[in-house]
Amino acid sequence: MRETYHHGDLRRRLLDLTAETVAGRGVSEVSLRSLARAAGVSHTAPRNHFGSRAGLLTAFATEGHLILAERLREGAATSFLETGVAYVEFASAHPAHFAVMFSQEDLVVDDPAFVAARQQTFGVLCAGVEGLQDAGKVSDAAAAAIAGWSLVHGLATLALTGNLDASSVRAYVAEPDLSALARRAASMLYGSGTTAAPAAAERKEV
Structure with a gap:
């Protein structure tokens, strides 16, 4: 029917x-x-x-970046550390979007809407590390952005693929809550992160 x-x-x-x-x-x-x-x-x-299939997946990935950017802004209103926590929480809440958003072989990567949405996501990240640089907490904003992204993306991927549990890392760190683990790991990189990140302006992608 x-x-x-x-x-x-x-x-x-x-x-x-x-x-x-x-x-x-x-x-x-x-x-x-x-x-x-x-x-x-x-x-x-x-x-x-x-x-096309690629057009569908690109629209789906675009939607994911827009949702993620909004979540990151909400975290950034509290602190840069909470931006990282928001990234991991997004991946946990939207695993399908997370899987497609970075699957470049399946996407039309130069689609204008996709490019703009992705820039929103990374704009929040860049604004956060530049704020830390201005405050004297990091000396290299670009390297700090890559380090922070790698940390939260890697943690989210390990959790979603089951490797975090399979490798007994959770037992090792005695932290069953993924958000708390993300907060703990990010604080090792950036400190307590009590300063709110500045509002993200338009920036080039990392």
Whole structure:
């Protein structure tokens, strides 16, 4: 039975089905035809919204960056350390988006909307480390940005892939809560991070 959707509703439904597919079976299992079947629409309907599989995944990744940027801003309002915690919490809450956002081989990486959304994400990070540099807490903002991103992205990836538990790291550090572990790890790199990060302006990507 064919379903009837308003134009925007079908787009939303296809993005939601993408999240379900990625979370349940992985990015490789996403196809426009299977999503159309799951949505109960013609196999050509998804192309009217996204053009191609890469277009669909790029729109999904763009959405992920916009959500992440907002979460990072909320964390930055408290401190730069909480920006890192917000990154890990986003990955935990949105594992499908997190998996696709950095899967460049599946994306149209020069898509203007995707580029702009990604710049928002890294703009918050850059503003935070530049604020630390201005306060004399780090001497090299670019290196601090890469170090901070590597820390939280790596921690999130270890947690989502099960390696954090498999390697017994949680038992070693005696910290069962991922947010608390992220906060503890980030504080080793940047200190307590009690200073709120400045509002992110438009910046070049890291």
